Amino acid sequence: MEVDISGAKVFFTTPIDVPLLGELQISETxxxxxxxxxxxxxxxxxxxxxxxxxxxxxxxxxxxWIVETADKFVLGNMGEKFRYLIPFVSALFATSVVSNLISxxxxxxxxxxxxxxxxxxxxxxTMITAQKIKTNGVGGYLKGFTTPIPVMTPFNILSELATPxxxxxxxxxxxxxxxxxNALIYGALALASRKLLGLIPGAVGNVxxxxxxxxxxxxxxxxxxxxxxxxxxxxxxxxxxxxMYIANAAEE
Amino acid sequence: MQVxxxxxxxxxxxxxxxxxxFIQMYLIKRFLFKPVHEIxxxxxxxxxxxxxxxxxxKAKAEAIRAxxxxxxQDARQKANEILDSARxxxxxxxxxxxxxxxxxxxxMKNKAEKEIAQEKKKAVNEVKGEIGDMAVEIAGKVIxxxxxxxxxxxxxxxxxxxVGEVS
Numbered sequence: 001m002e003v004d005i006s007g008a009k010v011f012f013t014t015p016i017d018v019p020l021l022g023e024l025q026i027s028e029t030x031x032x033x034x035x036x037x038x039x040x041x042x043x044x045x046x047x048x049x050x051x052x053x054x055x056x057x058x059x060x061x062x063x064x065w066i067v068e069t070a071d072k073f074v075l076g077n078m079g080e081k082f083r084y085l086i087p088f089v090s091a092l093f094a095t096s097v098v099s100n101l102i103s104x105x106x107x108x109x110x111x112x113x114x115x116x117x118x119x120x121x122x123x124x125x126t127m128i129t130a131q132k133i134k135t136n137g138v139g140g141y142l143k144g145f146t147t148p149i150p151v152m153t154p155f156n157i158l159s160e161l162a163t164p165x166x167x168x169x170x171x172x173x174x175x176x177x178x179x180x181x182n183a184l185i186y187g188a189l190a191l192a193s194r195k196l197l198g199l200i201p202g203a204v205g206n207v208x209x210x211x212x213x214x215x216x217x218x219x220x221x222x223x224x225x226x227x228x229x230x231x232x233x234x235x236x237x238x239x240x241x242x243x244m245y246i247a248n249a250a251e252e
Numbered sequence: 253m254q255v256x257x258x259x260x261x262x263x264x265x266x267x268x269x270x271x272x273x274f275i276q277m278y279l280i281k282r283f284l285f286k287p288v289h290e291i292x293x294x295x296x297x298x299x300x301x302x303x304x305x306x307x308x309x310k311a312k313a314e315a316i317r318a319x320x321x322x323x324x325q326d327a328r329q330k331a332n333e334i335l336d337s338a339r340x341x342x343x344x345x346x347x348x349x350x351x352x353x354x355x356x357x358x359x360m361k362n363k364a365e366k367e368i369a370q371e372k373k374k375a376v377n378e379v380k381g382e383i384g385d386m387a388v389e390i391a392g393k394v395i396x397x398x399x400x401x402x403x404x405x406x407x408x409x410x411x412x413x414x415v416g417e418v419s
Contacts, residue, residue, distance in 0.1 A: 007255050008255065008256045021263040021264055029269075033269065037272060040279070053294050064292065090277075091273060091277035094276070113265065115262045115266045116265070119267075120273060123273060
């Protein structure tokens with residue numbers, strides 16, 4: 001019995017080959033990302049059909065609740081001047097949650113690929129830096145690295161760079177650990193059921209031992225933590241950090 | 253099938269995910285936030301309009317109430333005036349009627365007294381006439397037969413009593 005834990009599958013490799021970027025490979029990550037985007041957009045589209053001013057439906061109430069919660073989350077943590085960031089943070093959260101949870105239907109999470117989180121973290125890091133420069137000016141931003149004493153400069157640079165890396169790796173690590181543990185548990189339970197049913201003598205035992213009976217049900221309990229809790233939690237943490245870092249950067 | 257590294261950054265995927273994030277941002281903004289914010293704004297505007305309308309209606313009602321109260325007061329005053337004038341008229345009239353009645357009774361009494369006096373006078377005159385007649389009659393009787401002293405006395409008594417009766 002082999003347990004195979006690998007990276008994203010490559011469905012096909014396009015002939016596009018750019019230096020530095022390498023070959024354009026259409027991987028599982030990209031395909032599932034597009035499915036996730038289609039899903040989110042579809043839900044948004046569906047939620048906002050037939051909006052009314054009065055006598056609203058449950059669907060509309062849900063849509064309004066989502067929008068108001070997103071507004072409250074961003075405006076409450078960052079203030080009114082960051083209203084333009086609401087769609088960005090919402091997109092980040094929605095994509096992260098749906099990507100994390102899509103593993104429940106058997107697809108490989110795009111978030112189980114470090115490229116995805118690295119992309120998000122770099123975007124957020126760029127925003128933080130831009131906000132810092134906007135608040136303090138280029139000079140002020142650079143001078144910020146020498147505080148409280150110039151000796152600290154290398155450490156300040158390190159801690160600055162640690163921000164996106166820690167954000168990306170935290171999220172990625174949690175999701176990947178879920179993938180790994182799920183694979184291990186499926187493998188282990190299949191092995192256990194084979195040995196258990198193999199005890200039945202004769203042909204019946206041979207046939208039954210091919211069916212991983214223990215794989216039904218038990219992994220679902222574990223997925224409550226590794227998929228549901230961890231998935232929603234990591235999405236929330238990522239957005240919370242984004243909001244907090246940018247809000248901090250805006251402070252004089 | 254070819255697989256990518258388990259832990260690693262694939263440049264194309266990295267770039268594509270950045271694009272995906274921004275596309276997703278636009279899509280969420282376009283398909284969720286824009287319509288919902290629009291509808292929330294519309295509802296707010298509708299609520300505002302309703303409040304303004306309610307305020308207007310209230311002001312109008314207040315004006316109508318004030319006017320009604322003023323009218324009521326006017327009416328009450330007018331009613332009081334009418335009542336007062338009626339009372340006055342009635343008092344004056346009753347006084348007049350009473351006075352007239354008094355005058356009338358007084359006149360009637362006077363008239364009656366006058367009539368009584370006249371009647372009395374008339375009666376006295378009549379008695380006087382009768383006395384004359386009786387005197388003549390008595391004289392005739394005296395002449396007619398001889399009168400003794402006793403008769404004479406009787407005659408005088410008769411006369412006197414007659415006179416007393418008449419008067």
